Amino acid sequence: MDHALLTRTARAMVAKGKGVLAADESAGTCEKRFQSVNVPCTEENRRTYRGLLFSTPGVNKYVSGVILHDETLRQKNDAGLPYPQMLEKLGIVPGIKVDKGTIDIPLTTGGEKVTEGLDGLRKRLAEYFKLGARFAKWRAVITIGENIPSHTCIYANAHALARYAAACQAASIVPMIEPEVLLDGRHSVERCEEVTEATLRATFAALAAYNVSLEHTILKASMVVSGKDCPRQAGVDEVAERTLRVLTRTVPAALPGVVFLSGGQSDLAATAHLDAMNRLGAPWPLTFSYSRALQNSALKTWSGKPANTVAAQQAFAHRAHMNGLAAEGKWKRDLEKQAA
Numbered sequence: 001m002d003h004a005l006l007t008r009t010a011r012a013m014v015a016k017g018k019g020v021l022a023a024d025e026s027a028g029t030c031e032k033r034f035q036s037v038n039v040p041c042t043e044e045n046r047r048t049y050r051g052l053l054f055s056t057p058g059v060n061k062y063v064s065g066v067i068l069h070d071e072t073l074r075q076k077n078d079a080g081l082p083y084p085q086m087l088e089k090l091g092i093v094p095g096i097k098v099d100k101g102t103i104d105i106p107l108t109t110g111g112e113k114v115t116e117g118l119d120g121l122r123k124r125l126a127e128y129f130k131l132g133a134r135f136a137k138w139r140a141v142i143t144i145g146e147n148i149p150s151h152t153c154i155y156a157n158a159h160a161l162a163r164y165a166a167a168c169q170a171a172s173i174v175p176m177i178e179p180e181v182l183l184d185g186r187h188s189v190e191r192c193e194e195v196t197e198a199t200l201r202a203t204f205a206a207l208a209a210y211n212v213s214l215e216h217t218i219l220k221a222s223m224v225v226s227g228k229d230c231p232r233q234a235g236v237d238e239v240a241e242r243t244l245r246v247l248t249r250t251v252p253a254a255l256p257g258v259v260f261l262s263g264g265q266s267d268l269a270a271t272a273h274l275d276a277m278n279r280l281g282a283p284w285p286l287t288f289s290y291s292r293a294l295q296n297s298a299l300k301t302w303s304g305k306p307a308n309t310v311a312a313q314q315a316f317a318h319r320a321h322m323n324g325l326a327a328e329g330k331w332k333r334d335l336e337k338q339a340a
């Protein structure tokens, strides 16, 4: 366990004005996203599209790290340079998604999920480190519904997160723990706050039980928002206040930083929420680790056509820039300055 490397990696991931690009979509998710723009989801198209994102001019001004899929970690750019090395040269930390997706939790009702991937993880982490990965993500999924989440679901996922986090640190890889409370459903923002608090409490208790070093852990959190189909949608300031309240109650100040997923929020909402939180201020750097909210416009613009590459890169650079401003609480201020 290389403490100095873990410290350097964690600091770099949450460097001022920068955040993380999540480009680790599973084959199934990729299939859906590519289908939406009529592009066949082949290995070569995935390589080309992700290469487009990584080679966007100036991307390293706003992007500190990229979460890669196993496939991408082994792919090369057009010049034959492996993607992890290409990113490293740009000063961007390569990361890897290490969970193996979710399965139904036995003996529970409500279709709740637990994340798999602990078997053989140590061996995989050793290989990923050799291939250049310096941080690793694991996503747990918590669904809100009638009588759920159950204690079983929160507990099972917290323990899996803690076991994976300990294995990462032993391999000198920074864990990016992601207990995602889904925004799907009709639940209120109050209910989301309650569930997020319970989830984070259980997660940090499990990390302590497994001796995980908080100084070398990054939290990837979901924001406290109204359920997608809830009639009352909380506004930007309310989301920011509720999210920060939950985080300050549950997340130790020793953590080097907190990053957020976008979870199906619109591009603009994801930026506005992050900006509002940073204007309020927090004990940790707060930044983004978005997939959809960074990529939606770029993917649509590209639509599989080489002639659209530059325009797609511009769309991606714009969102990365806006979120970079939001990571410093300067997005709204700058918008207002422009409007004045």
Ligand code: 13P
Pocket: 022, 139, 178, 261, 262, 263, 264, 289, 290, 291, 292, 293
């Ligand atoms: P979204 O920003 O699209 O929610 O994706 C982030 C992520 O990494 C999900 O695991």
